[in-house]
Amino acid sequence: xxxxxxxxxxxxxxxxxxxxxxxxxxxxxxxxxxxxxxxxxxxxxxxxxxxxxxxxxxxxxxxxxxxxxxxxxxxxxxxxxxxxxxxxxxxxxxxxxxxxxxxxxxxxxxxxxxxxxxx
Amino acid sequence: xxxxxxxxxxxxxxxxxxxxxxxxxxxxxxxxxxxxxxxxxxxxxxxxxxxxxxxxxxxxxxxxxxxxxxxxxxxxxxxxxxxxxxxxxxxxxxxxxxxxxxxxxxxxx
Numbered sequence: 001x002x003x004x005x006x007x008x009x010x011x012x013x014x015x016x017x018x019x020x021x022x023x024x025x026x027x028x029x030x031x032x033x034x035x036x037x038x039x040x041x042x043x044x045x046x047x048x049x050x051x052x053x054x055x056x057x058x059x060x061x062x063x064x065x066x067x068x069x070x071x072x073x074x075x076x077x078x079x080x081x082x083x084x085x086x087x088x089x090x091x092x093x094x095x096x097x098x099x100x101x102x103x104x105x106x107x108x109x110x111x112x113x114x115x116x117x118x119x
Numbered sequence: 120x121x122x123x124x125x126x127x128x129x130x131x132x133x134x135x136x137x138x139x140x141x142x143x144x145x146x147x148x149x150x151x152x153x154x155x156x157x158x159x160x161x162x163x164x165x166x167x168x169x170x171x172x173x174x175x176x177x178x179x180x181x182x183x184x185x186x187x188x189x190x191x192x193x194x195x196x197x198x199x200x201x202x203x204x205x206x207x208x209x210x211x212x213x214x215x216x217x218x219x220x221x222x223x224x225x226x227x228x
Contacts, residue, residue: 037219044221045157045163045222047208047216059214059216062216095162095163097163100168103168103169103172103210104151105169105174105208106163106165106208106217107168109163
């Protein structure tokens, strides 16, 4: 079964750093781009960026460039989303999703990771 | 950036109804338009890719159409499990900036 499994919920304080993960299985991990999507409480889906695990080529939405870092470790079929200084406004649900090689749609999604940033 | 505008933002309908949601791109995106369904507390689920292709396992009452800048998602004979929020997304951008529409919440009348 093709799946993406994300790390668990996080509660952090403003200014702290954080790295969440997304592990793929059931397919050739290095063959598909993996994207990250933010969903703030009660809001829509926001495209953050995408990475190709094969060579760690990462692209960022201008809204998130410089705010987060997307990385990958292909040896363990895992991509990461990290912050070096969290803000309360980073509190949200974060999803990873696989880009289909055929259609470019996001065809497999992780279950989501909730990040809460509170003093 | 390619902007995606969905309408309506919310919609009330009854079981058995036919509903249509529209999505407009700020520039031509050819047929690179996808539709997702999201239920509360769950990850989005791909319904339609490439504007009109039904994802495997998705019921045939869902259909998509359009090309260029204007697209529609149609749900025939609404079922109770279809009440959810629907998002469009373009995957045309050569910069891989795949923007979403703001979503349409489909509620039971």
